[in-house]
Amino acid sequence: MRVLGVDPGLTRCGLGVVEGSPGRPPKMIAVGVIRTPADLDVAKRLVRIEAELEEWIVEHRPDAVAVERVFAQQNVRTVMGTAQASGVAMVVAARRGLPVALHTPSEVKAAVTGSGRAGKEQVTTMVTRILKLAERPTPADAADALALAICHVWRGGVTSRLEEAAGSRANLEALAQAQSRLQVARLRAAVAAQEGRR
Structure with missing residues (x-):
């Protein structure tokens, strides 16, 4: 799974692309x-943020986008800018048909x-340790974006697999119900045909 992590902000919007799967060391792509x-x-x-995000998605082809969930701070102006950048990231991803996950800072x-x-x-x-990087990613927004991507690879991958499994079970149940209804309909038709012959 390849994930684009977005640490939203108006002045600095961190971006990090990580590839990996749950239980294995992820690898930094960008x-x-x-x-x-x-x-x-x-x-x-x-x-500008939208245009650059588009470029990153086209270039790195992520399977999902992980965005930091905006939380209340005392500085309303900072929260507004962060929320606006976050919204742009979600729209760009949705336009490309990519699933978007929101992760809280504590998560x-x-x-x-x-x-x-x-x-x-x-x-x-x-x-830096998890991705085995030679240098620490700077500024902090870049490191936070990589952390978001790592979090989604490790947690989101498991969640999506559970959702897929649940979806498969639901599909099987729906198929079984449809087959039962079809069998009942065929029996009724057969009974009606026999009664019509009498």
């Missing part, structure tokens, strides 16, 4: 940051470090 100038109109900043930290309260330094250190 990492980077989309930067937009603070003095640019918000709408134009969002267009990502727990997946990567074992603690939902880990600091940014710990997350960056563990991302």
Whole structure:
């Protein structure tokens, strides 16, 4: 499974592509940051983020996109920018038919470090170790994007398999019900045909 992790933000939007499967060490494919100038109109900043996200998806062909779930902070302006960038990421992925998963910061930290309260330094250190990188990914937004992708590969892969299994069971049950209905309909038709002959 190849996952594009997006750490949303207006000034810096972290991007990280990771490939792997649950229970195996993942591999980094790409990492980077989309930067937009603070003095640019918000709408134009969002267009830049959208265009770069499109390029990343075309170039790296992820199977899914993992976006950090926006949570309430005291700085409303920061939350608004983060939410707007997050929305753009989800729209770009949906337009391409890619599944989108939202992971909370504590969920990502727990997946990567074992603690939902880990600091940014710990997350960056563990991302560097897990992906066996020669250098620490910087800035923190890039490391966070890789952490999101790792989290989804490890957790999302298991979840999607469970959903697939549940879907397969549901399909089998629906098929069995349809076959039963068909058999009943055939029996009724046969009975009606015999009664018509009498």
